[in-house]
Amino acid sequence: MAALACVTALTFTVSTSAGTGRLAPGASTAGAGPIALSHTSAHGPCMIRGAREVQMSEGIPTSTGYTRSTGTVRALTLMIDFSDAPGEGDARDRFREFFPQTREWFRTSSYGRLDYRPETPIPSWLRMPKSFREYGIERGAPFEPGYRALVQDLVAAADPKVDFRAYDLLNVLVTPNAGLSALDTVLSVTFAGNPEAPRADGIPVANASFVYSRQDDGSGSYDRTGYRVLPHENGHVFGLPDLYTADGGGAVGHWDIMSEDWGANNDFLGWHKWKLGWLDAAQVHCAASTGTTEYTLTPLPLAGGSKLVFLPLDGRTGYAVELRTRAGNDEAVCRPGVLIYKVDAEVDTGMGPVTVYDSRRDSGGCTRAPNVHAELSDAPFTPGETFRDAGRGITIEVAGVGTGAAGAGAGVEGGYRVRVTRE
């Protein structure tokens, strides 16, 4: 049963995204604002951009039109049902499948920089005027025409009690009996940075996440982990692309919730944390020049210290280096160490914009946790190991453990020293 569930989830894992364009420069929308990226002129070479427009890019800074990812963010959360899928029980129980867990997840991942406040001005099921079948919702369904009709109808139904201008993003928690089980097809979807969305109280509903069914893999962990589809979907409203591809989670594994959002908890990559404004400029080192430099990285899930070294390769790609340990939101790490991955700002969402390098290829990995891509679970480099890109004259050597804070002793908690050489 566990093996079957794992295969199923890898095939249908996580949800689709469907940004449908973004606001023109200077335009504004509900809760949109500059993402508070912290950087200095020294970071310039690391602020990679795609040469051509992609729907959702790993480029820095994130395009405008998405929801701000720092400070207080108010998440309007509506629970909806249909005549052919009437909500069962108290709508607030549906809300409680995701909160306060999602709020806590963002607080932990952001080191307290994102104060995510879910609000339910309508604490009961909001009945849509058409049946679920009539909206034609299916996996990969575009915004037109089904989702446009659904958003128009839910705005009309909620408007008497809701001032949409008071919120930064919309969560639509659909009654779980609408549509197929998530084991059969994942319907959950986000429309992000969508200026063409229907308007409510004068502003477009530009950043909206829809969650269907329950991501219950049968492994018994649903009560603890089932909410994680929502931080994934909300990652899109903050401008992050999908890191899984048509082949599943093999590009990034369990190293980011935009790659795998079933099973054990996982954090964002350091690159995403910088992109979201959760790292200070001093925590991000842009290794653009030639020579050898040593950095001491501290565990990414824990606040404080250096978190990310980035080696730009050209204007659109680079290598990212960070230290991952089992802490914070990272509960499935079975081999702590230095994770190295390539970021490409020109590759679109779902097409593999990030690729993790496996320090132990074809090892089978070190985890058997359900819904965790096993092969990449032992990807991190450990002291004494070196990543080489001979063609570009780059070596990244894990030189040893850091000196650590007083009392931390020698161990991964004290950080790892990483020696970067560019010829």
Ligand SMILES: [Zn+2]
């Ligand atoms: Zn997604």
